[in-house]
């Protein structure tokens with residue numbers, strides 16, 4: 001059994017007696033003002049720079065927050081204040097962390113693991129909007145516009161998160177221009193990504209769409225090769241481009257035969273020809 005499974009305390013979570021919920025846990029996250037471990041929080045506005053929290057934030061929380069550009073833009077003291085009232089959570093693979101339509105009051109930063117952002121219809125047909133990993137965040141949209149959650153979030157592997165409450169987030173955003181700018185930059189980056197996806201859905205054939213997804217997901221190795229190291233199933237690709245799994249299988253087979261991609265164990269190696277064909 002995974003540490004933290006079935007509501008057991010998470011070792012090293014830094015939250016005394018923290019329990020790990022599984023089904024629809026987002027609904028049970030109390031607001032920061034309800035946290036029993038939140039007594040050291042400076043609620044003043046603007047936060048008083050002299051009122052350092054008496055309990056130091058766990059360094060793992062701080063280092064996770066520092067990976068996010070808009071939190072990294074905060075002065076160290078403010079970052080420590082956010083970290084002091086943030087919570088840590090851990091979920092097993094395939095857990096639903098947020099459900100489309102939920103009301104809520106927090107955003108999540110991925111400390112480890114991987115999640116997918118999914119939209120589904122009433123018949124269970126799904127579209128994967130994005131896959132996110134360490135240092136990336138989700139749940140910010142409902143914090144900004146007070147609308148219900150726009151998508152479902154599911155873990156793709158065991159994953160750990162730092163959870164920041166709405167009030168804290170908005171308070172620091174309101175008084176830090178650098179943080180606001182960095183946050184806007186991130187939202188614009190996601191909008192550009194969404195534009196690219198719309199373009200490929202509207203203008204490319206299935207080969208082009210598969211190529212785009214592969215190129216987007218690949219990382220460059222030290223020897224300059226483009227490789228997708230993490231497991232990426234044909235079903236995942238199909239759900240990202242609105243095609244059937246069978247169609248994606250056929251396209252992948254053709255791409256291998258055309259020497260556009262090759263498999264190295266679980267990893268997919270992308271060849272130069274693929275990038276040229278996708279242009």
Ligand code: CMP
Nearest residue numbers: 117129130138139140141142149150151
């Ligand atoms: P929120 O609407 O609060 O909850 C669901 C989250 O999914 C949303 O905030 C975003 O963080 C995330 N999300 C929604 N659409 C996208 C997208 N196109 N790309 C990346 N993340 C998204």
